[in-house]
Amino acid sequence: MPTDDTGMIGRIIDTPAGLRVLLVHAHPDDDTLSTGPLAAWVSSRGGCVDLVTCTRGERGEVVAGVLPETITPAELTAVRERELDAACAQLGVRHRWFLGTTPWREAGSADHRYEDSGMRWVTPTLAGPAGDAGEHALTVAPLAREVADLRAGLTSRDYDVVVSYDDGGGYGHPDHVRCHRIAALACEQAGVPFVQVLSQEDASDAGDVAAAGWLDVTDPQLEARVIAALRCFRTQLTVVGSGADQHIRHVGGQRQEIPRRVGLLPAR
Secondary structure: OOOOHHHHHHHHHHOOOOOEEEEEEOOOOHHHHHHHHHHHHHHHOOOEEEEEEOOOOOOOOOOOOOOOOOOOHHHHHHHHHHHHHHHHHHHOOOEEEEOOOOOOOOOOOOOOOOEOOOOEEOOOOOEEOOOOOOOOEOOOOOHHHHHHHHHHHHHHOOOOEEEEEOOOHHHHOHHHHHHHHHHHHHHHHHOOOEEEEOOOHHHOOHHHHHHOEEEEOOOHHHHHHHHHHHHOOOOOEEEEOOHHHOEEEEOOOOEEEOOOEEEEEEOO
């Protein structure tokens, strides 16, 4: 397993200049919801941030009134890709790709895609498998192939650290949990440090909360960049309110505070 993950967490928080960070996420918008403050912080302090997104969010619900009711799945995917590009520009993400496309595909294979597995709410705050994931879904495709795809990019490029979900996947979405497994295994095989983003603080193990390194983004300019990036995902969420009451309203009605704090855990 890669070593010195704890030291890498300290560098992300304290001295990110020159740091080369790869974020690995499941769907467009997870990059900002989970790691928007981290991306804005590192890029603003002279580090480089890139992003690999594993699916195009094909099964994401859409905020009412934002898109025509007649929109096709292919058109929705194109919209979500444009939203992702716009958010990356706000956060200072340098390059972004989808898993399964060059250079994030196993040598000798053609470009391919992984699809959103879907989810269902088990509790008001915890997700679980949808039960009808398609044959190309991230959670159905062979894990070994997905790991090989990510490892191919890691061995052809030069990153100091990979950042993705912990084994709880943030709120339990099966694609997030799968991303954790893909990133952890690929980093272990490629010898790249892996840092985990702590799942929801109020639902995480107390030991993990205590062990985490915390990145608190208090710079108003960086906070404004995160909010601007969130606003790019009009199909998936709405930023409502102002001042201290400003928050995110998800398509399903769930409320989330504006992300300003990221807990980071070493690989284990």
